[in-house]
Amino acid sequence: xxxxxxxxxxxxxxxxxxxxxxxxxxxxxxxxxxxxxxxxxxxxxxxxxxxxxxxxxxxxxxxxxxxxxxxxxxxxxxxxxxxxxxxxxxxxxxxxxxxxxxxxxxxxxxxxxxxxxxxxxxxxxxxxxxxxxxxxxxxxxxxxxxxxxxxxxxxxxxxxxxxxxxxxxxxxxxxxxxxxxxxxxxxxxxxxxxxxxxxxxxxxxxxxxxxxxxxxxxxxxxxxxxxxxxxxxxxxxxxxxxxxxxxxxxxxxxxxxxxxxxxxxxxxxxxxxxxxxxxxxxxxxxxxxxxxxxxxxxxxxxxxxxxxxxxxxxxxxxxxxxxxxxxxxxxxxxxxxxxxxxxxxxxxxxxxxxxxxxxxxxxxxxxxxxxxxxxxxxxxxxxxxx
Amino acid sequence: xxxxxxxxxxxxxxxxxxxxxxxxxxxxxxxxxxxxxxxxxxxxxxxxxxxxxxxxxxxxxxxxxxxxxxxxxxxxxxxxxxxxxxxxxxxxxxxxxxxxxxxxxxxxxxxxxxxxxxxxxxxxxxxxxxxxxxxxxxxxxxxxxxxxxxxxxxxxxxxxxxxxxxxxxxxxxxxxxxxxxxxxxxxxxxxxxxxxxxxxxxxxxxxxxxxxxxxxxxxxxxxxxxxxxxxxxxxxxxxxxxxxxxx
Numbered sequence: 001x002x003x004x005x006x007x008x009x010x011x012x013x014x015x016x017x018x019x020x021x022x023x024x025x026x027x028x029x030x031x032x033x034x035x036x037x038x039x040x041x042x043x044x045x046x047x048x049x050x051x052x053x054x055x056x057x058x059x060x061x062x063x064x065x066x067x068x069x070x071x072x073x074x075x076x077x078x079x080x081x082x083x084x085x086x087x088x089x090x091x092x093x094x095x096x097x098x099x100x101x102x103x104x105x106x107x108x109x110x111x112x113x114x115x116x117x118x119x120x121x122x123x124x125x126x127x128x129x130x131x132x133x134x135x136x137x138x139x140x141x142x143x144x145x146x147x148x149x150x151x152x153x154x155x156x157x158x159x160x161x162x163x164x165x166x167x168x169x170x171x172x173x174x175x176x177x178x179x180x181x182x183x184x185x186x187x188x189x190x191x192x193x194x195x196x197x198x199x200x201x202x203x204x205x206x207x208x209x210x211x212x213x214x215x216x217x218x219x220x221x222x223x224x225x226x227x228x229x230x231x232x233x234x235x236x237x238x239x240x241x242x243x244x245x246x247x248x249x250x251x252x253x254x255x256x257x258x259x260x261x262x263x264x265x266x267x268x269x270x271x272x273x274x275x276x277x278x279x280x281x282x283x284x285x286x287x288x289x290x291x292x293x294x295x296x297x298x299x300x301x302x303x304x305x306x307x308x309x310x311x312x313x314x315x316x317x318x319x320x321x322x323x324x325x326x327x328x329x330x331x332x333x334x335x336x337x338x339x340x341x342x343x344x345x346x347x348x349x350x351x352x353x354x355x356x357x358x359x360x361x362x363x364x365x366x367x368x369x370x371x372x373x374x375x376x377x378x379x380x381x382x383x384x385x386x
Numbered sequence: 387x388x389x390x391x392x393x394x395x396x397x398x399x400x401x402x403x404x405x406x407x408x409x410x411x412x413x414x415x416x417x418x419x420x421x422x423x424x425x426x427x428x429x430x431x432x433x434x435x436x437x438x439x440x441x442x443x444x445x446x447x448x449x450x451x452x453x454x455x456x457x458x459x460x461x462x463x464x465x466x467x468x469x470x471x472x473x474x475x476x477x478x479x480x481x482x483x484x485x486x487x488x489x490x491x492x493x494x495x496x497x498x499x500x501x502x503x504x505x506x507x508x509x510x511x512x513x514x515x516x517x518x519x520x521x522x523x524x525x526x527x528x529x530x531x532x533x534x535x536x537x538x539x540x541x542x543x544x545x546x547x548x549x550x551x552x553x554x555x556x557x558x559x560x561x562x563x564x565x566x567x568x569x570x571x572x573x574x575x576x577x578x579x580x581x582x583x584x585x586x587x588x589x590x591x592x593x594x595x596x597x598x599x600x601x602x603x604x605x606x607x608x609x610x611x612x613x614x615x616x617x618x619x620x621x622x623x624x625x626x627x628x629x630x631x632x633x
Contacts, residue, residue: 202501205494287441288478288537292492292544293467302491306482 052349061336081341089324095263100270125268133261138333141253165251166238175229182225190214254335266323277308317374398447409603420580422590425600435550439470471541475553477533479525486521511539531562551582
């Protein structure tokens with residue numbers, strides 16, 4: 001016999017009811033926040049809206065990958081800040097991944113000294129707040145390095161001083177265009193060659209030294225183009241004029257300090273993630289692969305790392321996001337990243353709500369972009385069972 | 387079986403820290419001979435066969451496999467691992483590769499066999515272990531018995547002279563033990579040299595040329611199975627046999 005209880009005891013009805021209550025509470029809270037803010041802004045005679053973005057910014061930005069002058073708009077200034085953030089984040093992610101992978105494998109090394117050194121690095125790097133990393137490197141660069149007149153000169157035309165790293169760039173000539181074209185051809189040829197090498201190994205069993213040949217192509221073809229183009233050697237060199245250098249290209253101390261700090265800090269966490277990923281692959285896998293006669297390197301490359309990747313990727317994504325967001329600490333050492341530029345903008349215009357909302361929206365978009373890419377990669381490496 | 391031994395252990399000793407696992411182990415296995423090693427857990431029987439392909443290092447004594455002595459020389463280790471196949475208790479298939487990729491991995495990278503030929507060989511061995519239809523599945527999609535048969539086929543793909551089995555049926559459900567043992571019996575019939583750690587005494591009776599009983603790191607008794615089961619010489623062996631055959 002089926003007894004029918006009261007309708008308010010039905011699990012389905014209750015679930016719907018709870019959801020309606022929660023949704024109502026959230027809407028109420030949102031309405032309160034918005035109306036309260038609007039009332040306060042009106043009481044203080046502050047205009048709202050994003051109209052300020054079109055006005056002239058009027059402040060200079062220390063370094064910029066895009067053309068920028070103080071007469072440009074606030075929108076342009078914020079775009080420059082975003083570009084600076086994206087550059088430091090991408091370069092930082094690349095270096096942190098590389099260093100983290102090497103240190104993570106080194107921590108598991110059977111070589112006592114290598115393993116200990118890696119441990120010391122990880123423990124000291126990850127247990128110091130990232131802001132201190134930035135201040136440390138910035139202080140080291142600006143205080144410990146000599147001024148431009150006594151700049152270190154490790155290679156001809158490269159100068160390292162407390163004003164950053166100065167290096168020469170070639171003066172643009174037609175031959176450089178040919179070099180760029182040669183590079184594209186070389187990369188394409190390497191890809192074709194890699195395909196051919198796989199087919200050949202499948203047919204004859206002979207592996208082809210694709211990495212060495214590919215490298216030779218990618219380095220050699222542009223070199224040939226350069227020679228064919230008359231080997232132009234004109235350089236835009238940095239030269240000491242008065243108290244500072246003119247000419248050449250500069251990497252600022254702020255960028256170097258930010259990059260070093262973020263990279264070395266995040267690499268320590270990535271090293272731990274790599275180590276845990278490798279340890280998550282059971283000892284039996286290594287033994288089975290060794291028993292089949294695979295070499296240590298082949299075991300790592302063909303058996304351990306592909307399995308470790310599954311464990312590594314989700315926490316690695318978090319670290320990439322952390323690095324990107326931590327780059328906002330750049331404001332502490334004066335690197336003109338998104339937050340730094342937005343700060344100046346807010347100070348000058350008083351549009352705090354719009355400014356902060358804009359920064360939040362941009363970080364959210366960048367982070368979701370990284371997360372989406374990593375999720376796609378995670379799906380690609382997922383394991384099939386059942 | 388009076389010819390030169392293909393596996394020779396001569397006064398082999400091994401310690402894990404303070405713990406003396408192997409004490410003066412002497413063992414000679416002739417070509418085509420089938421040796422079954424049994425003994426209580428912790429007796430060092432797995433360690434012995436793991437020393438034969440250098441998954442474990444011995445500290446004193448000599449191990450010679452097919453004329454090559456095992457030292458820390460990487461090349462002699464590689465040479466021996468190519469001649470010796472091994473099957474583990476926990477299968478240890480590579481979960482990120484399909485069955486056929488598991489079988490062709492070592493032929494491709496170690497023996498530099500062309501892919502097509504490696505795949506043909508792999509399919510032949512999959513047919514021998516009677517699961518060719520599973521070739522493109524992943525190990526996680528197979529039953530334990532099927533996985534262990536794949537593991538045997540994987541070892542056979544390198545055409546080894548010697549097969550080592552480390553408790554190959556201990557992790558299997560009872561109804562799957564037979565399918566794995568059937569494959570092993572067939573393999574024995576083809577003249578493969580086999581060293582097998584197992585408690586499957588029925589299998590030992592039909593296949594083994596000699597039985598080895600180990601306890602506490604020492605070989606207590608080595609005898610042909612008839613003698614071994616009918617009239618064990620040592621009290622320790624009798625006790626062990628009565629325990630595992632008693633029920």
